[in-house]
Ligand SMILES: Nc1nc2c(ncn2[C@@H]2O[C@H](COP(=O)(O)OP(=O)(O)OP(=O)(O)O)[C@@H](O)[C@H]2O)c(=O)[nH]1
């Protein structure tokens with residue numbers, strides 16, 4: 028990494044440039060970088076784990092960026108240090124980042140106690156959140172005691188983010204929960220907190236109704252935690268109203284799941300499933316870059332598409348080729 032390698036000492040000192048370089052290092056796919064990254068992460072691990080980890084999701088335009096800016100400024104005003112990471116499924120596919128380009132948290136970005144990191148560009152095989160967990164550990168080692176992980180509300184990225192945070196917060200629009208259909212569309216079992224944003228001006232009344240509807244619906248979901256029943260809060264990220272209530276709710280949550288021991292327990296489970304997803308991703312990378320697989324893949328895929336070969340048989344052929352190669 029161009030001369031000055033990020034060291035654990037520089038990280039611990041809270042140096043944001045060292046942190047940015049460290050995250051770049053763990054995102055790198057170069058073999059020598061990966062060794063360095065592994066060393067750094069091993070040193071970071073015992074320094075991490077004390078932060079409050081919050082996942083934030085919501086449909087495009089619901090106000091995620093505005094909300095993170097408002098809640099982030101509030102969190103800083105309480106003396107915390109905040110890291111904001113972004114998981115953007117579009118960047119994994121296209122190499123460009125939708126969220127990255129639009130994520131303009133102008134005020135927050137100026138604050139010395141905030142660190143904002145857009146989604147890594149470029150092609151990542153495996154989960155879209157693959158390196159975000161590592162980045163989170165590095166942020167925590169660098170003394171950031173609150174971490175937001177933002178993602179857009181589509182598909183697998185929500186599940187992956189929910190699986191790396193303590194509290195998963197879902198932003199919804201006023202009016203999105205007025206009928207059962209809307210709630211069913213909007214909600215998943217992942218939400219520990221639903222925030223109805225844009226509760227201001229003409230939308231205030233609608234936001235109140237939506238909040239009440241979600242509060243009812245949340246009580247009916249099968250609980251993710253013994254000690255926590257999901258809640259719904261209305262806020263205006265533009266006017267700043269309700270933002271303190273959102274943060275108070277997050278603090279009530281951490282107090283409850285710490286007292287019950289569930290947060291610690293959940294983190295153990297998350298770490299184990301992280302290991303398995305790492306194994307899955309690594310194996311898949313090795314498989315897809317194996318010369319024998321690369322040679323056979325185009326033809327086999329064509330045969331499967333044409334119905335000349337069953338998917339099961341095709342997979343077996345490719346795995347055989349791969350395993351023989353691995354055996355030397
Ligand atoms: N009235 C009102 N408008 C809001 C509020 N929060 C955000 N908006 C507006 O909603 C629009 C979208 O806000 P963003 O924060 O960019 O939303 P986002 O969810 O980050 O959008 P994407 O990044 O495109 O997914 C902007 O015009 C905001 O000004 C709010 O609390 N009240």
Ligand SMILES: [Mg+2]
Pocket residue numbers: 091092093126129130131
């Ligand atoms: Mg945004």
